[in-house]
Each structure stands twice: as structure tokens, then as C-alpha cells.
Amino acid sequence: MKIRLNIGAISEPLQSEQFKTGDWGTEWSFVDREKCTACRVCEQFCPDGCIEVKEIEGKEVAVVDHNYCKGCGVCASVCRYGAIKMELKELFKVDVC
Amino acid sequence: MKKVVRGFYSVAYAVKLCKPNIICAYPITPQTEIVENLALMYANGELENCKYITAESEFAAASILVGASAAGARTFTATCSQGLILMSEVLFNAAGMRLPIVIVNTNRALSAPLSIWNDLQDSMALRDAGIIQVYVENNQEAHDMVPQAYKIAEDKRVRLPFMICMDGYKLTHAYEPVDLLDQNVVDSFLPPYSPEVYLTTKKPVAFGCYAPPHIYMEFRVAMQRAMERAKEIMEKVFADWAEVSGRNWGGHLEVVYPDSKNFVIAMGSIVGLLRKVVEELRNEGISVGLVKLRTFRPFPVQELRKSLENAEKIIVIDRSVSFGYEGNLSIELKSALYGMSPEVISFILGLGGRDVPKDFLKELVKNAILGKEKSGFKGFKEFEEVIP
Ligand code: SF4
Ligand code: SF4
Numbered sequence: 001m002k003i004r005l006n007i008g009a010i011s012e013p014l015q016s017e018q019f020k021t022g023d024w025g026t027e028w029s030f031v032d033r034e035k036c037t038a039c040r041v042c043e044q045f046c047p048d049g050c051i052e053v054k055e056i057e058g059k060e061v062a063v064v065d066h067n068y069c070k071g072c073g074v075c076a077s078v079c080r081y082g083a084i085k086m087e088l089k090e091l092f093k094v095d096v097c
Numbered sequence: 098m099k100k101v102v103r104g105f106y107s108v109a110y111a112v113k114l115c116k117p118n119i120i121c122a123y124p125i126t127p128q129t130e131i132v133e134n135l136a137l138m139y140a141n142g143e144l145e146n147c148k149y150i151t152a153e154s155e156f157a158a159a160s161i162l163v164g165a166s167a168a169g170a171r172t173f174t175a176t177c178s179q180g181l182i183l184m185s186e187v188l189f190n191a192a193g194m195r196l197p198i199v200i201v202n203t204n205r206a207l208s209a210p211l212s213i214w215n216d217l218q219d220s221m222a223l224r225d226a227g228i229i230q231v232y233v234e235n236n237q238e239a240h241d242m243v244p245q246a247y248k249i250a251e252d253k254r255v256r257l258p259f260m261i262c263m264d265g266y267k268l269t270h271a272y273e274p275v276d277l278l279d280q281n282v283v284d285s286f287l288p289p290y291s292p293e294v295y296l297t298t299k300k301p302v303a304f305g306c307y308a309p310p311h312i313y314m315e316f317r318v319a320m321q322r323a324m325e326r327a328k329e330i331m332e333k334v335f336a337d338w339a340e341v342s343g344r345n346w347g348g349h350l351e352v353v354y355p356d357s358k359n360f361v362i363a364m365g366s367i368v369g370l371l372r373k374v375v376e377e378l379r380n381e382g383i384s385v386g387l388v389k390l391r392t393f394r395p396f397p398v399q400e401l402r403k404s405l406e407n408a409e410k411i412i413v414i415d416r417s418v419s420f421g422y423e424g425n426l427s428i429e430l431k432s433a434l435y436g437m438s439p440e441v442i443s444f445i446l447g448l449g450g451r452d453v454p455k456d457f458l459k460e461l462v463k464n465a466i467l468g469k470e471k472s473g474f475k476g477f478k479e480f481e482e483v484i485p
Contacts, residue, residue, distance in 0.1 A: 005315050007256065008195035010294055011306040
């Protein structure tokens with residue numbers, strides 16, 4: 001079957017949702033819900049818009065969407081409360097000789 | 098209406114008749130007076146439904162035109178040399194986004210050393226961008242090419258940027274009689290530009306989006322196909338133009354004395370000089386014809402093979418070089434003639450505005466035909482390399 005190609009790579013809105021960029025990086029960000037103050041700084045700085053402050057179990061905290069997190073580490077470096085840690089993905093925990 | 102005008106004006110006037118919506122440029126010699134003329138027309142209110150935008154660099158000018166063209170505007174810019182290569186990042190994008198921006202490039206040498214004079218090195222650097230390139234011989238042809246450029250570039254089956262290449266100074270600053278077109282002639286030939294998809298808040302889209310490996314290649318194949326289609330569409334537009342204007346510039350090539358044994362091939366204003374050279378050599382009993390190559394991209398391979406099928410010797414006049422290899426036109430021509438066996442002699446001359454007198458050119462061509470002149474740079478002074 002022939003695919004349909006939009007000439008000029010013209011794209012309609014929200015197509016980027018289909019591009020799950022979560023497998024790009026070697027690390028992911030994780031939020032420590034105890035330390036998080038819901039200040040939303042990370043939300044502003046995440047270049048992929050994939051960290052969002054939401055209410056979880058009655059507390060507002062930052063939540064990372066690992067479907068899209070590229071592991072750039074920006075959120076971890078801007079969080080003034082040390083609430084975000086970058087962790088190596090299981091896949092990359094290998095011994096290199 | 099025939100008038101004696103400079104190359105700048107012949108282009109600017111034709112652009113005006115094509116009713117552009119956005120003109121955006123940054124000044125660079127020897128292009129500046131094209132956009133100066135347009136700016137004057139704009140200031141005098143002669144350009145309806147048009148905005149003239151001054152940019153802070155050629156990079157910005159090209160970027161503004163990408164946005165404007167994507168928003169459905171008919172766009173124009175002129176540049177050359179460092180300006181063109183500063184635009185190049187944007188222009189490669191414009192081609193990929195399939196935007197029919199029309200550019201007049203007033204061919205000028207590239208730095209370093211700094212030179213404001215003429216050769217073809219600048220447009221050659223953009224050879225692989227996906228931009229249609231046509232080289233003109235005189236100011237009437239430059240004038241006539243403008244409406245044709247819009248018609249071809251904006252054709253739904255093409256949708257690629259179009260670069261008209263005219264020699265800096267030799268054409269831009271030259272006074273020549275030019276039959277300036279009538280508005281109604283241009284109007285009957287060139288319909289308004291109205292793309293189906295364009296940037297609008299009513300139906301938002303993005304141009305030139307991200308394409309991962311599973312889909313990128315298809316877009317490039319589509320560009321190649323558009324170039325191939327352009328080859329045919331251009332022939333048709335050239336023929337229509339001959340009808341409408343009464344001036345026939347030929348197809349992708351013009352061949353003078355097609356039954357000759359030897360041929361000279363060149364692009365741009367030097368073709369005018371070669372016409373005279375060929376006449377004189379023929380008067381001396383030498384069988385020599387001339388191929389004027391008008392379209393450089395898409396490269397008219399079949400037309401060249403057909404026109405040169407009985408050629409024994411071909412002399413290529415190049416005014417640019419691919420360092421580490423040879424003259425650019427020579428490279429392209431040899432590749433197009435692969436499997437055929439004419440002798441190809443390639444001369445690189447006239448770089449950075451170096452004068453090419455007629456008798457010098459005539460001697461070169463004559464000696465090449467007589468087997469007394471080898472390929473290479475011609476018309477330079479021998480030197481010793483020193484580190485000061
Ligand atoms: S910057 Fe740190 S404290 Fe602020 S919302 Fe993000 S994770 Fe929570
Ligand atoms: S690591 Fe980068 S991509 Fe992932 S959530 Fe933090 S800022 Fe966003």
C-alpha cells in the first residue's frame with residue numbers, strides 16, 4: 001500500500017505526540033515527592049514539555065512522563081530543592097570492558 | 098516598450114509586473130540596485146498588495162521569505178556571493194519545504210580573497226540544494242526569466258525555489274536595450290499564487306517538520322521527482338513564453354550550428370562573446386558550434402546527449418572550480434555524456450572578474466580544436482608560492 005506524503009513535510013498540529021522520544025536518552029528523571037514543593041520551575045524549563053505538576057494523593061508534585069523524557073537533565077539542574085535525580089535506565093546498566 | 102536600461106532595472110521592473118507580495122533583501126554588491134529599484138517602486142506606491150521588508154542579514158532575509166512563502170505570499174529576493182552562502186542554510190530548508198521563492202543571484206566570486214567581481218562560484222555552491230538554476234545571457238533574458246521563474250516554481254507539480262543566475266557587473270551594471278513587458282502580457286501568462294495549504298491561524302499547520310529515518314528518505318525522493326517533472330514543465334513554459342512574448346530563448350539549451358564537429362559549451366553572459374568567437378572561427382573554415390546551457394538544475398542530460406551525439410571535441414568554458422577536481426560544468430557534462438566518447442577539454446577562466454578578451458578566448462578555442470591546448474586554468478600569471 002502506498003503511504004501518503006505531505007509535500008514540504010507539512011504537518012497538522014499535535015502530530016508530535018506520536019513521536020515517543022522516551023527511548024532516546026540513557027537516563028530518565030525521577031522526582032522525589034517528599035522534597036518537591038510544586039514550584040513549577042522544572043515544568044517551565046523542560047524542553048519537551050513532559051514534566052508537569054499534578055495532584056497525586058492529595059499533594060501537588062512534579063510528574064515526569066517517561067514516554068517523552070529525553071533525559072537531558074535540565075529539570076534536575078534547575079530544581080532548587082534537589083527534588084529531581086537522573087537515573088540510568090536498566091538497559092544501560094551494563095559492564096563495559 | 099523598448100528602453101535602454103541597466104540589468105538591475107530589467108529585473109526589478111519584471112519583478113514588479115509579477116506582483117510579489119513580499120520582497121525582502123539585504124544589500125550586497127552587485128545586486129543592491131535591483132532591490133533599491135524595487136524599494137523605490139514600493140515607496141512610490143507602484144507595488145500594490147506588497148510589503149518590502151528590510152532585513153538585518155541575508156540569513157534573515159531568506160528566513161523572512163520562508164515564513165512569507167509558507168503563508169502563501171509570492172516572494173522575491175536578490176543576492177549573491179557571501180550573501181547567497183549566508184542564505185544557504187535557509188534556502189536548503191526552503192527547497193525541502195517546497196516553497197517557490199524566486200531569487201535573482203547576480204553571480205559574484207566567493208571570499209577569500211575578498212572579491213566583488215564576477216564568476217559563477219557562488220551559485221555552484223548551491224548546486225545540490227534542490228533549487229532550480231537558470232543562467233541568462235543578457236538583460237532581456239533576465240527580464241523575461243522572472244515571470245517564467247514564478248510560473249515554473251509555483252506549479253503544483255514543481256514547488257521548488259527558483260534561482261535566476263545573471264552575471265554580476267557584466268549584466269547587472271550594463272546598459273542594454275530591453276523590451277520591457279506590458280502588465281497585461283504578464284497577467285495573462287502568470288496566474289496569482291494561491292497554494293491550497295499555507296500558514297493560517299484558521300487551520301494551523303507546520304512546514305518542514307521532523308522526519309525520523311522511517312520517513313525522511315521519501316521526502317528527498319519527492320524532491321528529485323519534482324526536479325524531474327520541472328524539466329518537462331520548463332520546456333512547456335519556455336515554449337509558452339515564446340508565444341506570449343514573441344521572444345524564443347530556446348529550451349534548456351540553445352544550440353548554434355548543430356551540425357558542427359566541435360562544440361563550445363558555456364553558461365551566462367560569456368555566451369554572447371562565444372557567439373562572435375564561433376562566427377570568426379567558422380569564417381576561418383573551422384567546424385565549430387555553440388551550446389548555450391540555460392538550465393543547470395535540473396540538468397538536461399538527454400538534451401545534451403542528443404545535441405552532442407556527433408561531437409568529436411567539446412570545449413567547456415567554466416567560470417568556477419571544484420577544488421581538488423575541475424571546472425563544475427565540465428564535471429557535470431562529462432557525467433551526462435558517460436558512455437559517449439567525445440574529447441572534452443575544460444578551461445577555467447575569468448575567476449573573480451578576470452577579463453576574458455575575445456581574441457584570447459578565440460585563440461584558446463582554436464588551439465583546443467587543433468589539439469594544441471590542454472585543459473586547466475587559463476589567463477592567469479605564473480607565480481611562486483611564498484609565506485610572507
Ligand atoms: S523544580 Fe523541583 S520543586 Fe519545583 S516543581 Fe519541579 S521538582 Fe518540584
Ligand atoms: S530530563 Fe529533560 S526531558 Fe526529561 S523531564 Fe527533565 S527536562 Fe524534561
